[in-house]
Amino acid sequence: MPKKVVLAYSGGLDTSIIIPWLKENYGGCEVIAMIGDLGQREDLEAARKKALSTGASAAYVEDLREEFITGYIWPTLRAGAVYEHKYLLGTSFARPLLAKRQVEIARKTGADALAHGCTGKGNDQVRFELAAKALAPELQIIAPWREWKINSREDAIEYARSRNIPVEQTTKNIYSRDRNVWHLSHEGGGLEDPVNAPEESMWQWIVSPANAPDKPTVVEIGFESGTPVSVDGKKLSPLALLDRLNEIAAANGVGRMDIVENRLVGIKSRGAYETPGGTLLITAHRELESLCLDRETAHYQQLLSLRYAEMVYYGMWFTPLREALDAFFTKSQSRVTGTVSLSLFKGNVNAASRCSPYSLYRTNLASFSMTGYNPKDAEGFINLFALPITVPLEKAAAR
Numbered sequence: 001m002p003k004k005v006v007l008a009y010s011g012g013l014d015t016s017i018i019i020p021w022l023k024e025n026y027g028g029c030e031v032i033a034m035i036g037d038l039g040q041r042e043d044l045e046a047a048r049k050k051a052l053s054t055g056a057s058a059a060y061v062e063d064l065r066e067e068f069i070t071g072y073i074w075p076t077l078r079a080g081a082v083y084e085h086k087y088l089l090g091t092s093f094a095r096p097l098l099a100k101r102q103v104e105i106a107r108k109t110g111a112d113a114l115a116h117g118c119t120g121k122g123n124d125q126v127r128f129e130l131a132a133k134a135l136a137p138e139l140q141i142i143a144p145w146r147e148w149k150i151n152s153r154e155d156a157i158e159y160a161r162s163r164n165i166p167v168e169q170t171t172k173n174i175y176s177r178d179r180n181v182w183h184l185s186h187e188g189g190g191l192e193d194p195v196n197a198p199e200e201s202m203w204q205w206i207v208s209p210a211n212a213p214d215k216p217t218v219v220e221i222g223f224e225s226g227t228p229v230s231v232d233g234k235k236l237s238p239l240a241l242l243d244r245l246n247e248i249a250a251a252n253g254v255g256r257m258d259i260v261e262n263r264l265v266g267i268k269s270r271g272a273y274e275t276p277g278g279t280l281l282i283t284a285h286r287e288l289e290s291l292c293l294d295r296e297t298a299h300y301q302q303l304l305s306l307r308y309a310e311m312v313y314y315g316m317w318f319t320p321l322r323e324a325l326d327a328f329f330t331k332s333q334s335r336v337t338g339t340v341s342l343s344l345f346k347g348n349v350n351a352a353s354r355c356s357p358y359s360l361y362r363t364n365l366a367s368f369s370m371t372g373y374n375p376k377d378a379e380g381f382i383n384l385f386a387l388p389i390t391v392p393l394e395k396a397a398a399r
Helices: 013-025 044-053 065-078 094-109 124-135 153-162 238-251 276-292 295-314 320-332 377-385 387-398
Strands: 004-008 030-037 058-063 113-115 140-142 176-179 184-187 217-224 227-231 256-262 268-274 338-345 348-355
Touching: 004 013, 004 094, 013 030, 013 153, 030 044, 030 094, 044 058, 058 094, 065 094, 065 227, 065 238, 065 276, 065 295, 065 320, 094 113, 094 124, 124 140, 124 295, 217 238, 217 276, 227 238, 227 276, 238 276, 276 338, 276 348, 295 320, 377 387
Parallel strands: 004 030, 004 113, 030 058, 113 140
Antiparallel strands: 176 184, 184 268, 217 227, 217 338, 256 268, 338 348
16 A cells, blocks of 8 residues: 555646545555646646645646757657657657656655556556656556546546535536647547537637638748757747747647547547647648658658657657667758748648758759759669569560
């Protein structure tokens, strides 16, 4: 039986009821709440007070925003990692960082267990626990959703009411949301049936494309070695840069996404995501790579980007392979430096211009004038390239 538990706490429905549940079901154990500030723009001081008022012996609010961007978002961006064509991994790479800080606080306070509010059929339980096992395998992990008799969010709301715990969710506002500086996710409610279109009232961050400005907005993003460094020619800190791009994209209706995705545990789930600045960064980064990467590196990188996305989604952040892939992308991105201008208009985003001192594009070679290129050379190349095709045909004709 654990004596002291560090709970990854958000103040939402699930974690709000976990503090009293732990004390009731684990012999009155001491519970410490760890609240990670990832840019969710919520009243974290109120969450801290709520944790204490519902039974936590201590509550830590940890500012993890810069570390989140530079240590988790930027590496994933440099890898070009997108899960199943659409998902920009906003929740996925947040969990390992929260688990890391949770472990650090557990060691600091002498705790012997960790707890989280992830459901028993979701991905987040894997992400939290793989990180914890990689960093502190000696700590016990408690996952209430795999133990208690609460089977739905309605049950959880009733549990909270019975113990006078204030929660924002109601049976009419049942969405489960996760927000950070990169994205805002929505699950549950009407989204659980893929037939249903998302309700307009569900979206909370990005303006409806129909209500976006009637004129295009152009924004220039600068990169150094695959890492974003400037907006419209102005160097910005990572947090200020992402905040600025979030503001621009959200105002133009850019970054809404609805997906049916394959969860790691083997089921399909439906979610809606708002990723305004991230959508601009992914688009601009790809466009700059089109100038700066040679064909073989670009094509091979696509294979590794897919694997990187899977590893992030699966919670395999603290693994030798993920670190090894980082080394590959650090090398492949060494010349991905330059600027990309994007045109935003009513939810759409398109590249307007691309510029890099390391561009491999040569106008004299690409032009129809073909200066510096001898078209006669193509004949021998085509003959050699066609050998695997023509030789079998020649043998068949000889028969």
